[in-house]
Amino acid sequence: MMETKETVLDILEEITGTDEVRENPDLDLFGEGILDSLGVVQFLVELEARCGVSVPASEFDRSRWATPRDIADRAAEWAQ
Template sequence: MEKQEVFNILVEVCQDEVVVENPDIDLFEEGLLDSFGIISLLVEVEGRLGISVPITEFTREEWNTPNNIAMKLAERE
């Protein structure tokens, strides 16, 4: 899995290029990701990357930045 692939998905889900420009931005604090966005993100990740993440394992503290999301997904490959 390429980190850029994860960022591309995040750009689509968050509808903002800032996730690529600042991969350490807190997506929740900045209002770029909400409950609906989390579901969209997990559906896209499973469909495009083949990585399944149960919603029960998605915590805002660990999945709050583009870099953290890419790292957590890489652990699941």
């Protein structure tokens, strides 16, 4: 589970091009304009490729997947 969370942060860092996602786990990714729909799709594709976790796009509700911490938690839930 920790592994998935770590990979999630790696992916987020690559996509957003900023280490802020690691430094501030409660960063409002969409509100700050750091992540957008394209970023979400890239994230979902990478998550499936690296962790074998397939999260449907319609599950990615921005209010529940708002921060790096949220995303890591949700992805870990889906990994189980």
